[in-house]
Amino acid sequence: MSQTSPPPAEIDSRALRQALGQFATGIAVVTALDTQGQPIGLTVNSFSAVSLTPPLVLWCLDNRSHNLAAFQGASHHAINILARAQEDISNRFATWPTDRFAGLKWCANLGAPVLSGCCAHFVVANETCHLSGDHSLFIGRIEHFSADAQRAPLLFHAGQYRALAENA
Numbered sequence: 313m314s315q316t317s318p319p320p321a322e323i324d325s326r327a328l329r330q331a332l333g334q335f336a337t338g339i340a341v342v343t344a345l346d347t348q349g350q351p352i353g354l355t356v357n358s359f360s361a362v363s364l365t366p367p368l369v370l371w372c373l374d375n376r377s378h379n380l381a382a383f384q385g386a387s388h389h390a391i392n393i394l395a396r397a398q399e400d401i402s403n404r405f406a407t408w409p410t411d412r413f414a415g416l417k418w419c420a421n422l423g424a425p426v427l428s429g430c431c432a433h434f435v436v437a438n439e440t441c442h443l444s445g446d447h448s449l450f451i452g453r454i455e456h457f458s459a460d461a462q463r464a465p466l467l468f469h470a471g472q473y474r475a476l477a478e479n480a
């Protein structure tokens with residue numbers, strides 16, 4: 313059944329979240345090193361390609377994030393595209409308050425933590441950080457990337473983890 317949207321002043325944020333959740337996405341963990349050299353990161357699904365020439369990507373960070381200052385201060389960060397087998401990593405980077413990297417395999421590339429076992433990763437120079445509503449929009453210029461097309465991606469739709477039908 314189709315629904316018409318109410319006037320902007322009456323937007324119900326729960327209904328809006330539900331509608332936005334109809335846009336199926338992959339899931340990424342965005343990582344960086346803080347000023348003490350400690351790895352930081354969180355789970356996001358706001359990642360998107362922006363431009364091929366120059367190679368730019370974006371993602372959005374909630375302004376209440378504990379990691380906002382660290383991402384703003386880091387010259388580079390990594391966008392790690394999670395594989396179907398990494399649902400536990402998505403959960404830990406969305407919920408664990410501390411020590412999200414405990415027991416994980418990762419290595420620093422251009423100063424940004426790259427996680428093992430992902431479908432792909434992009435290491436980007438932090439080009440701009442633009443305050444937009446209650447989020448900050450980071451645009452990064454890709455300086456290094458790799459992909460493993462053999463690994464199935466972890467998907468997210470309507471508040472649930474999903475898999476490609478062939479990998480379900």
Ligand SMILES: Cc1cc2nc3c(=O)[nH]c(=O)nc-3n(C[C@H](O)[C@H](O)[C@H](O)COP(=O)(O)O)c2cc1C
Pocket residue numbers: 339353354355356357358359372373374376377378379380402405406407408468
């Ligand atoms: C599937 C999924 C997608 C998410 N996408 C985003 C996102 O795009 N931006 C964001 O700021 N938080 C997003 N979150 C929420 C953060 O991962 C979560 O609030 C995390 O605890 C923030 O950590 P921090 O405050 O330590 O940075 C997402 C969570 C999940 C489970």
